[in-house]
Amino acid sequence: MITAVTGTVFIAAGAFWLSFTSLADLAARSGIGRGQAWAWPLIVDGIIVVATVAVVALAGHKAAWYPWALLIGGATVSVTANALHAVVAADADVPGVLAASVAAVPPVVLLAITHLTVILTRATPATEPEVVPVRLPATQAGELAPVSVTASTSADESTVPVADRRARGRELREAGWSNKRIARELGVHASTVGRWFSGTHLPDTTNPDIGRDVADAEEAS
Known part of the structure; x- marks a missing residue:
């Protein structure tokens, strides 16, 4: 990247x-004093540089049309002026089209x-996956334990035990949440x-072994 x-x-x-x-030479030949001729190319080519930066910075915005207009206008003036200078200053044995083409580069x-x-x-380098905190029931004291689930592994249901997800889902269902919202x-x-x-x-909550068997079966599917 640095290279x-x-x-x-x-x-x-x-x-x-x-x-x-x-x-600058074209400006001087056109009647602008030698002491001020340097300012004309600075203005023309400076518009190209500044407008290019603005076009990239405003990409996707409605206001991007203005720097695009400045960029197109500045580039047109610069290419045309360089070509005209080549035609005026080139040796007589050099074709004008060739001189203009070289100067436009x-x-x-x-x-x-x-x-x-x-x-x-x-x-910019790729950023790390966003960590989304999820509150799930703890195994003791009925408290909710925080579990971090990244966006890249949210679809991997094996990262959170089925029983914990089901218990949390039941709490959210009792709170009036829809199935889709609970799933998200x-x-x-x-x-x-x-x-x-x-x-x-x-699962049969009265028999922990049956509940675990059902959870294991759903986890495997």
């Missing part, structure tokens, strides 16, 4: 310098490389919650 950013910065600097000198490269530099500098809370499918509360799938 790529460093390379783009050097290329952008070279393209800016070539375009700058051409536009620096501003085009400046536009492309500036955009690439901004994208590289804004790239506990990270299970809504049909699983439905089976918990159907008369044919509820």
Whole structure:
């Protein structure tokens, strides 16, 4: 990443310098004093750099049309002016089309490389999965024990015991929660919650061994 950013910065600097000198000379030939001619390319090519950064920063926003307009306008003026300078300053034996094509390369490269530099500098590494706290019944004193379930493992029902999820689901059901909402809370499918509360799938709470057998069977499925 560092090598790529460093390379783009050097290329952008070279393209800016070539375009700058051409536009400054064109401004001087057009009647602007030598002492002020440097400001004209700074304005033209400066718009390209600033507008490119703004376009990337405002990507997806409605206001992005304005920096896009500035970018297109600045790039058009820069490419055209560099081409005109080449036609005016080139030797007589050099075709005007060739001179204009060569002179148009620096501003085009400046536009492309500036955009690439901004994208590289804004790239961020992948973030860790978000940890979502889930309150589940503890095995003692009837208290709720916190259990951390990441977003990437919410679909893996094996991370939380079936009996604990069912007990928590029963509490939420008694509080008036819907099956879908309970499923989202506990990270299970809504049909699983439905089976918990159907008369044919509820475990026999009077016999702990039967309850464990049913829980193990549902966990295996």
